Amino acid sequence: MEVAHEALIRNWPQLRKWIDADRAGLRVRARLTEAAREWKNSGHDPAYLYSGARLAVAEEWAVSHPGELTIDEAEFVRCSREAQKQRETTELEAARTLAEALRERAEEAEKRAKEEKVSAELRGRLEQEARKRQEREIEATRTVAEEQKRRAELSEQREQEQKEAASKLQQAALKQRRRAVAAAVAASAALILLALSVVEIYREKVAATQAKQSEIAANGARDAADDLISAMLFRLRGRLEPIGRLDLLDEVGDAANEYLDQLPMHEMTDSRFRMRSVTLGIKGDVLRAQGKLPEALAAYQQGLAIAKRLADQDPSNAGWQRDLATAYDRMGDVLRTQGRLPEGLAAYQQGLAITKRLADQDPSNAGWQQDLAAAYDRMGDVRRAEGSFPEALDTYQQGLNIRQKLADQNRSKADWQRDLSVSYDRVGDILRAQGKLPEALAAYQQGLAIAKRLADQDPSNADWQRDLSLSYGRTGEAFQAQGKLPEALASYQEGLAIAKRLADQDPSNADWQRDLSVGYDKVADVLVAQGKLQEALAAYQQGLAIAKRLADRDPSNAGWQRDLIVAYYRIGICAAEMDGEDSSGEATNFLHTGQDLANLYPGREKQDLINAFNKALKLLSH
16 A cells, blocks of 8 residues: 655644654664564574563564564564573572572581580580599598597507606607608698699689580571671662562561571670561561551551661661661552541651651751651541641642752662652642643653653663553553543553553552553553543453452452442443443443442542442433
8 A cells, every 4th residue: 555645744743653653663674673683693602692671572563464574573582481481480480599508508607506505514514523523532632631630639548548648758759750740641632632623723714615615606696697688688679679589588588587586585786686676677568568468567566566666765776767767668558458547647747746756856857858758648648548638739839848968869760760750740739630731741740750761771670661561551641531532542552561561570569460450451541531432441351350350359458348339330430331231231230239339348438439430320221
């Protein structure tokens, strides 16, 4: 087919988009062809294989162009995929090996300590038995000496009676001789006792020295294990959490707990109690990401109790105070997710008060300023959920102002830039809720620009990719509210593509699964507004399937239950707008199912949801 005139291209926007999209696809195909040829010419050197974002783009193109790859190109993509999986497997095995090495080292240290303790106890018992034996020998010697003395005195007495006629001189000589013998015996006994005492003192000193050395060796082994575990908890967490490897983070926490469980209570120092609090926080983070909110809350509460005891023990210890604020924030996160807003707000206020004291204490401390901005954001989240938009906007703006100052101080610090992007999104959310659509769109676009720079900078960073997906979704909402449907659909589809890659990467991550469900619903909303009901119904069904899995996984999660109810409402309304009796019956089933769930919903929007279903069913029956 040929284009009749180039004016047709200029005045047919959809055709121009198709041509631009195909041009991008051709560039992907050209790069793939060139890479496959270089790989083949190199003798299939693995260094030439694709990985990361390039592999994802190539696979996406191959899926959308089935049957168009050559044999060499298909083999190149397959080998690249296998090499990527092998690298991930190798990294996983390395982390597990590290955790196992930690466990073995901790067990070996504990074993050596126990052996040294048993050895010291045995030596102590032997020394005690030796002392008792020596005491018995001394007592026996003293008894023999006294008996000999008594016999000598009797003998001397008989001799004296026999020699009464002896001269006084002989008697004096005899007395002198008896005194000399007695003195010699007494001197000998004293020397024996002195020698035994010296030996006993020496042996006691040797035993004490050996026990002290054993204790020092055992403590040294435990200190080395403490250092290794601390490195894993604080350093590996910062590396594993951004790439979404919560499974490995959980293994690190379990290994640390096993080590701490082996220690007797009298050896649990403050630093080890803090380590215990951190491991409970990690356990709670993993459980919360898996959607197990009651279990996560229990872990956070245990960690909070330890953190509070340490902070009360030394209010001047800034590190312990910060740990306590973080523990309160984690508690608030779970309570807010469960729909327990007043309790969540109370926990956040506790954390904010501590964080504000620290930030006011040292305004130059960037870490504490970041903590304060995050605390304001959490407070704003609750105020927003309560519908208190002016208060939410005020707290969000305070967090944005802090982050803007930090980002201006150092524009190369990626974490600060990311925080600033999220702050713009939060402010945009409130402005949109207040009907200030141009201002909301401006805020969203500022956040989107920052998120896109970061995501392009490191495609492997899961947190940054998720931020970009959410920013596209918010920008799409602003476009949709202004009636700009093509722009809204384009933004939604960009965000949906990223959400799908993340959800496929880790199916156990409940937040990523929910993002994908919401992404399908947003795309479907625009398709309904454009009159493309069949396409919209298919998208709604994708989102409903995910929402149902999440709600079944944790019935206590009020947010997920509400998502499922709204999903049934949306798909029911879409089916009702389609022609045919089958569609009408399907719509009725969807709406009745959602209505039943709304009747069981514990949230404060319960009556609003029930009224919406009643109204829809009433209209459908007419």
